[in-house]
Amino acid sequence: xxxxxxxxxxxxxxxxxxxxxxxxxxxxxxxxxxxxxxxxxxxxxxxxxxxxxxxxxxxxxxxxxxxxxxxxxxxxxxxxxxxxxxxxxxxxxxxxxxxxxxxxxxxxxxxxxxxxxxxxxxxxxxxxxxxxxxxxxxxxxxxxxxxxxxxxxxxxxxxxxxxxxxxxxxxxxxxxxxxxxxxxxxxxxxxxxxxxxxxxxxxxxxxxxxxxxxxxxxxxxxxxxxxxxxxxxxxxxxxxxxxxxxxxxxxxxxxxxxxxxxxxxxxxxxxxxxxxxxxxxxxxxxxxxxxxxxxxxxxxxxxxxxxxxxxxxxxxxxxxxxxx
Amino acid sequence: xxxxxxxxxxxxxxxxxxxxxxxxxxxxxxxxxxxxxxxxxxxxxxxxxxxxxxxxxxxxxxxxxxxxxxxxxxxxxxxxxxxxxxxxxxxxxxxxxxxxxxxxxxxxxxxxxxxxxxxxxxxxxxxxxxxxxxxxxxxxxxxxxxxxxxxxxxxxxxxxxxxxxxxxxxxxxxxxxxxxxxxxxxxxxxxxxxxxxxxxxxxxxxxxxxxxxxxxxxxxxxxxxxxxxxxxxxxxxxxxxxxxxxxxxxxxxxxxxxxxxxxxxxxxxxxxxxxxxxxxxxxxxxxxxxxxxxxxxxxxxxxxxxxxxxxxxxxxxxxxxxxx
Amino acid sequence: xxxxxxxxxxxxxxxxxxxxxxxxxxxxxxxxxxxxxxxxxxxxxxxxxxxxxxxxxxxxxxxxxxxxxxxxxxxxxxxxxxxxxxxxxxxxxxxxxxxxxxxxxxxxxxxxxxxxxxxxxxxxxxxxxxxxxxxxxxxxxxxxxxxxxxxxxxxxxxxxxxxxxxxxxxxxxxxxxxxxxxxxxxxxxxxxxxxxxxxxxxxxxxxxxxxxxxxxxxxxxxxxxxxxxxxxxxxxxxxxxxxxxxxxxxxxxxxxxxxxxxxxxxxxxxxxxxxxxxxxxxxxxxxxxxxxxxxxxxxxxxxxxxxxxxxxxxxxxxxxxxxx
Numbered sequence: 001x002x003x004x005x006x007x008x009x010x011x012x013x014x015x016x017x018x019x020x021x022x023x024x025x026x027x028x029x030x031x032x033x034x035x036x037x038x039x040x041x042x043x044x045x046x047x048x049x050x051x052x053x054x055x056x057x058x059x060x061x062x063x064x065x066x067x068x069x070x071x072x073x074x075x076x077x078x079x080x081x082x083x084x085x086x087x088x089x090x091x092x093x094x095x096x097x098x099x100x101x102x103x104x105x106x107x108x109x110x111x112x113x114x115x116x117x118x119x120x121x122x123x124x125x126x127x128x129x130x131x132x133x134x135x136x137x138x139x140x141x142x143x144x145x146x147x148x149x150x151x152x153x154x155x156x157x158x159x160x161x162x163x164x165x166x167x168x169x170x171x172x173x174x175x176x177x178x179x180x181x182x183x184x185x186x187x188x189x190x191x192x193x194x195x196x197x198x199x200x201x202x203x204x205x206x207x208x209x210x211x212x213x214x215x216x217x218x219x220x221x222x223x224x225x226x227x228x229x230x231x232x233x234x235x236x237x238x239x240x241x242x243x244x245x246x247x248x249x250x251x252x253x254x255x256x257x258x259x260x261x262x263x264x265x266x267x268x269x270x271x272x273x274x275x276x277x278x279x280x281x282x283x284x285x286x287x288x289x290x291x292x293x294x295x296x297x298x299x300x301x302x303x304x305x306x307x308x309x310x311x312x313x314x315x316x317x318x319x320x321x322x323x324x
Numbered sequence: 325x326x327x328x329x330x331x332x333x334x335x336x337x338x339x340x341x342x343x344x345x346x347x348x349x350x351x352x353x354x355x356x357x358x359x360x361x362x363x364x365x366x367x368x369x370x371x372x373x374x375x376x377x378x379x380x381x382x383x384x385x386x387x388x389x390x391x392x393x394x395x396x397x398x399x400x401x402x403x404x405x406x407x408x409x410x411x412x413x414x415x416x417x418x419x420x421x422x423x424x425x426x427x428x429x430x431x432x433x434x435x436x437x438x439x440x441x442x443x444x445x446x447x448x449x450x451x452x453x454x455x456x457x458x459x460x461x462x463x464x465x466x467x468x469x470x471x472x473x474x475x476x477x478x479x480x481x482x483x484x485x486x487x488x489x490x491x492x493x494x495x496x497x498x499x500x501x502x503x504x505x506x507x508x509x510x511x512x513x514x515x516x517x518x519x520x521x522x523x524x525x526x527x528x529x530x531x532x533x534x535x536x537x538x539x540x541x542x543x544x545x546x547x548x549x550x551x552x553x554x555x556x557x558x559x560x561x562x563x564x565x566x567x568x569x570x571x572x573x574x575x576x577x578x579x580x581x582x583x584x585x586x587x588x589x590x591x592x593x594x595x596x597x598x599x600x601x602x603x604x605x606x607x608x609x610x611x612x613x614x615x616x617x618x619x620x621x622x623x624x625x626x627x628x629x630x631x632x633x634x635x636x637x638x639x640x641x642x643x644x645x646x647x648x
Numbered sequence: 649x650x651x652x653x654x655x656x657x658x659x660x661x662x663x664x665x666x667x668x669x670x671x672x673x674x675x676x677x678x679x680x681x682x683x684x685x686x687x688x689x690x691x692x693x694x695x696x697x698x699x700x701x702x703x704x705x706x707x708x709x710x711x712x713x714x715x716x717x718x719x720x721x722x723x724x725x726x727x728x729x730x731x732x733x734x735x736x737x738x739x740x741x742x743x744x745x746x747x748x749x750x751x752x753x754x755x756x757x758x759x760x761x762x763x764x765x766x767x768x769x770x771x772x773x774x775x776x777x778x779x780x781x782x783x784x785x786x787x788x789x790x791x792x793x794x795x796x797x798x799x800x801x802x803x804x805x806x807x808x809x810x811x812x813x814x815x816x817x818x819x820x821x822x823x824x825x826x827x828x829x830x831x832x833x834x835x836x837x838x839x840x841x842x843x844x845x846x847x848x849x850x851x852x853x854x855x856x857x858x859x860x861x862x863x864x865x866x867x868x869x870x871x872x873x874x875x876x877x878x879x880x881x882x883x884x885x886x887x888x889x890x891x892x893x894x895x896x897x898x899x900x901x902x903x904x905x906x907x908x909x910x911x912x913x914x915x916x917x918x919x920x921x922x923x924x925x926x927x928x929x930x931x932x933x934x935x936x937x938x939x940x941x942x943x944x945x946x947x948x949x950x951x952x953x954x955x956x957x958x959x960x961x962x963x964x965x966x967x968x969x970x971x972x
Contacts, residue, residue: 040693045364047389057737058745061723065695065749068721073392075385079403079727089381089599092606097382097598100620101389121609274745275737282740285769296748369688371713397716399709403727413705413923416930421706421922424944425713445933 007312010119011127014137014173019180024316025141026148028305029298031317033149036069039304042313043072049102051077051094052129053109058274058296059129059139063106066303070313075102092121099124104311107131125310133169133236138306139273140173142299144181147226149298150269150291154178160187160220162252163230163279165196167237170273171230175200179207186211187220191251193244194232217252221262229254229272229280255281264289271295331636334443335451338461338497343504348640349465350472352629353622355641357473360393363628366637367396373426375418376453377404377433382598382620383453383463387430390627394637399426416445423448428635431455449634457493457560462630463597464497466623468505471550473622474593474615478502484511484544486576487554487603489520491561494597495554499524503531510535511544515575517568518556541576545586553578553596553604579605588613595619655960658767659775662785662821667828672964673789674796676953677946679965681797684717687952690961691720695750699725699742700777701757706922706944707777707787711754714951718961723750740769747772752959755779773958781817781884786954787921788821790947792829795874797946798917798939802826808835808868810900811878811927813844815885818921819878823848827855834859835868839899841892842880865900869910877902877920877928903929912937919943 006024017025032039048067052060055078064074077098095105095118105122107115108129115128115135130136147154159178165171165188175196178186186209188196195213205211214220221227229252232245245251254270272280272292284290308314330348341349356363372391376384379402388398401422419429419442429446431439432453439452439459454460471478483502489495489512499520502510510533512520519537529535538544545551553576556569569575578594596604596616608614632638654672665673680687696715700708703726712722725746743753743766753770755763756777763776763783778784795802807826813819813836823844826834834857836844843861853859862868869875877900880893893899902918920928920940932938956962 036693045361045393047392049385057725057728057742061697061725061746061749064723068695068723069693075388075392077381077385080381088601090606093599094381096609096617097620098385100617101385101624275741277736282738285744293744293748296745300749369684369717371716373709399712399716401705401709404705412925414930417923418705420933420941421944422709424941425709425948 006309006315008125009310010115010122010125011137011306011310012115012119013128013135014140014176016137017141017177017180022141022144022177022180025302025305025309026145027316027318028309028314029145029301030149032304032308033301039070039308039314041071042308043067043070043311046072046104046311046313047075047102048072048104048106048307049075049077049098050106050129051080051098051108053080054130055079056108056130059108059136062296062299063127063129063303063307066300066307069300070304070308072307091118095126096121104307127306127310130169133167136169136173138299138303139170140177141306142295142302143170143174143228143271143273144177145302146271146291146295146298147269150294151225155182156184157225158185158187158223159183159226159228160189160217160224161228161230162189162217162254164194164232165190165230166194166241167233168230171196172200174228175204179204179209183209185209185223187224188213189215189217189220189252191215191244193241194251217254217258218262221258221264224268225265227254227264227268227270229270229276231273231275231277231279252279253281254279254284256283256287259284259287259289330633330639332449333634334439334446334449335461335630335634336439336443337452337459338464338500340461341465341501341504346465346468346501346504349626349629349633350469351640351642352633352638353469353625354473356628356632357625363394363632363638365395366632367391367394367635370396370428370635370637371399371426372396372428372430372631373399373401373422374430374453375401375404375422375432378454379403380432380454383432383460386620386623387451387453387627390624390631393624394628394632396631415442419450420445428631451630451634454493457491460493460497462623462627463494464501465630466619466626467494467498467552467595467597468501469626470595470615470619470622471593474618475549479506480508481549482509482511482547483507483550483552484513484541484548485552485554486513486541486578488518488556489514489554490518490565491557492554495520496524498552499528503528503533507533509533509547511548512537513539513541513544513576515539515568517565518575541578541582542586545582545588548592549589551578551588551592551594553594553600555596555599555601555603576603577605578603578608580607580611583608583611583613654957654963656773657958658763658770658773659785659954659958660763660767661776661783662788662824664785665789665825665828670789670792670825670828673950673953673957674793675964675966676957676962677793677949678797680952680956681949687718687956687962689719690956691715691718691959694720694752694959694961695723696720696752696754696955697723697725697746697750698754698777699728699746699756701728702778703727704756704778707756707784710944710947711775711777711951711955714948714955717948718952718956720751720955739766743774744769752955775954775958778817781815784817784821786947786951787818788825789954790943790950791818791822791876791919791921792825793950794919794939794943794946795917798942799873803830804832805873806833806835806871807831807874807876808837808865808872809876809878810837810865810902812842812880813838813878814842814889815881816878819844820848822876823852827852827857831857833857833871835872836861837863837865837868837900839863839892841889842899865902865906866910869906869912872916873913875902875912875916875918877918877924879920879923879925879927900927901929902927902932904931904935907932907935907937
């Protein structure tokens with residue numbers, strides 16, 4: 001998408017973006033980060049309706065903060081089970097009603113494809129904030145922007161993703177978007193029962209990235225530039241995975257000791273979409289390599305950029321300098 | 325009420341308005357619709373406390389959007405059962421506390437007369453956003469404004485209301501306010517067990533409007549200018565009505581086929597307060613005669629107008645040109 | 649704390665304030681009260697994250713209104729049980745995440761010491777809005793400011809606190825802060841099983857204030873300048889206290905008749921943190937001595953002052969004129 005072509009666009013899936021699109025979002029996010037005051041009123045008089053059928057502290061708060069920091073207003077609908085939905089209203093009717101009050105919608109819904117269904121009946125843009133086991137495109141975008149902001153580039157890096165690669169939609173969207181970059185090496189670390197679905201593996205391999213699947217984090221940690229840790233999605237596991245995870249603990253525990261023992265680089269950056277449970281030790285938080293709280297802030301800028309783009313109130317500040 | 329006499333007034337019941345009042349609200353709503361920017365900051369520095377003891381997606385969101393689009397701020401209190409009420413606080417104490425923080429209150433409450441009770445102890449204006457089986461005056465106002473905005477007038481039209489005329493408070497308030505206009509013909513269509521209570525029927529007849537009660541939508545559809553469809557209020561039905569509705573389906577189904585078969589006018593406008601269940605087919609949504617999503621937007625303007633009036637930050641733009 | 653030293657400070661406990669600190673907050677609160685417009689935009693572009701693990705109508709609304717009336721924005725997180733916490737997130741992770749989106753945090757939490765724990769991991773200031781049976785420092789501050797605003801002073805007054813002095817955290821913080829003033833006489837009125845814990849009694853006595861403990865409100869009402877009434881905290885009572893309160897009614901009932909019979913002063917001011925149940929008769933509400941709804945408004949100004957101070961956007965208007 002070029003220049004003004006963002007205006008009115010839905011953000012539905014990680015697949016919809018070209019490399020140039022991503023570079024545009026990153027360029028705008030960086031400009032917002034550097035010049036907060038410039039964007040403080042760009043959404044004045046505009047309203048976002050944020051509809052969360054599923055609870056989500058950080059995605060919800062992040063989108064709400066993003067709109068408000070652009071000078072816009074937000075109507076936040078949570079716990080939709082207690083509302084018109086209980087009176088039998090369809091998703092389509094709910095979003096068509098709410099778009100009459102607002103300029104943009106943000107939707108989190110438990111069903112795969114919900115955002116796409118909603119988009120079909122809408123005049124205003126909608127941003128998919130997670131649809132069940134489906135997509136969570138702004139999360140993938142912010143994960144990548146964190147790497148971009150910390151390293152100045154994504155191309156050429158060795159990226160290791162560890163944890164639940166089967167049920168975590170975050171990982172699926174991330175892997176899809178990594179395929180847009182010239183990543184040097186992608187390591188996918190999980191026990192066998194939590195391996196990434198073949199569909200996503202095939203996609204990333206097709207893009208030409210060198211991929212290693214392993215259950216040994218130790219074997220790939222030393223060479224990693226980025227360590228992306230994920231939580232086991234206990235609420236999404238199937239019966240088989242639950243049985244194999246019967247111990248109740250995560251298959252991996254990233255600790256300060258592990259980083260030292262495996263000679264992790266000083267320039268390593270550790271990411272995590274949060275919330276975390278026991279897969280990532282809190283003692284690492286004060287290590288400069290821990291980038292996961294900064295990641296939350298980068299996410300705010302990415303969401304501000306996306307909202308400003310689809311609302312047509314800002315454009316990428318200059319032709320993005322692609323390294324391609 | 326004239327000019328500045330709106331300032332500080334409570335909005336409690338559909339009965340409180342004269343024809344001139346309604347014309348004033350409509351004139352201001354239309355001016356807001358045409359000149360959004362002019363009203364963008366009129367409530368800057370003001371706060372509305374929106375207190376919803378009962379859930380309500382659209383009324384709640386609409387009032388919240390209205391205040392925010394006037395440049396005001398909103399504190400939204402939902403699910404009051406989990407709050408001070410659980411500690412035994414009276415409605416009176418809750419509203420007196422919240423008015424200390426704010427400039428205007430909006431109240432949805434399950435008990436008939438709640439808004440009136442609250443108004444008795446308040447210095448600031450309160451808007452009744454629905455009190456149980458009682459009143460919902462801003463809904464009636466927006467229903468009428470939808471007709472006004474779509475036809476340019478209400479006088480002289482044939483209006484047909486179909487569905488649950490017994491338990492739907494929306495219908496009761498609407499019928500009361502219709503009595504202010506020179507409606508050509510009012511058709512009230514329902515099965516016998518969902519007929520409008522005698523009290524409201526008597527009121528509208530007394531105003532001189534020609535009223536027909538029937539259970540046959542087919543018999544009156546062709547001559548209708550407005551078809552106002554309502555949902556059966558399953559959550560409010562009494563035991564007798566529940567038994568008669570045992571089939572679980574609405575007594576009426578408005579479909580594209582029905583409109584064609586009954587030769588509905590091309591200029592017909594279909595309204596519905598939403599949410600709908602099965603009484604109004606979604607296939608009609610794309611028909612220009614379907615006005616129910618536009619109705620949501622008109623409602624926003626009506627609520628903006630009412631808030632601006634009782635807060636004293638705007639007045640009707642000119643002497644309303646009544647057709648009387 | 650002097651001048652700019654407030655910026656970035658946490659507000660955790662009533663014990664952290666010197667007399668000069670309290671005078672500074674009161675001076676700023678009074679300036680805000682007198683010059684609302686001057687402070688209307690001081691927090692423009694700033695965000696407060698208000699995190700309420702426990703429900704609280706008035707504290708929550710008051711903090712939200714305070715930030716919004718300073719021109720700031722608020723993200724309000726309620727019912728945290730349904731969120732990331734359910735996925736096993738620690739309080740520390742939640743607040744570190746939310747501070748990335750915001751400039752200041754407000755926390756209500758059921759565990760004693762929660763705000764202090766949170767403060768340890770934060771860069772931005774946090775305001776304790778109540779931590780279980782622990783502290784509620786802004787409530788004590790607003791109670792004192794109410795007295796200051798109604799009498800023009802606190803020094804030299806006779807203050808009577810009646811009700812549940814054992815489980816009410818409000819009373820504990822208030823008594824601690826009263827120790828900063830030259831109160832003429834402090835009367836603590838409760839049945840024996842609801843007496844103030846020795847710890848707090850010792851503290852206030854050490855400050856040199858004359859304290860009387862009694863179970864007879866009648867004996868001290870005539871000489872009182874301030875009557876601070878509290879609700880029995882039924883939700884916090886221990887088994888023994890519950891048994892002794894088996895009648896289900898409050899041990900005290902302040903009524904118009906009681907005030908007359910005991911010859912309460914015309915200049916008496918009655919305070920109550922609200923919500924109330926049966927300990928304070930609603931018939932008193934219209935008596936000018938009833939200051940408890942005004943107390944809510946004073947609380948708003950105190951919270952505006954505290955937010956403005958820790959955000960560094962305002963300073964006390966002049967060297968506070970202490971009577972010491």
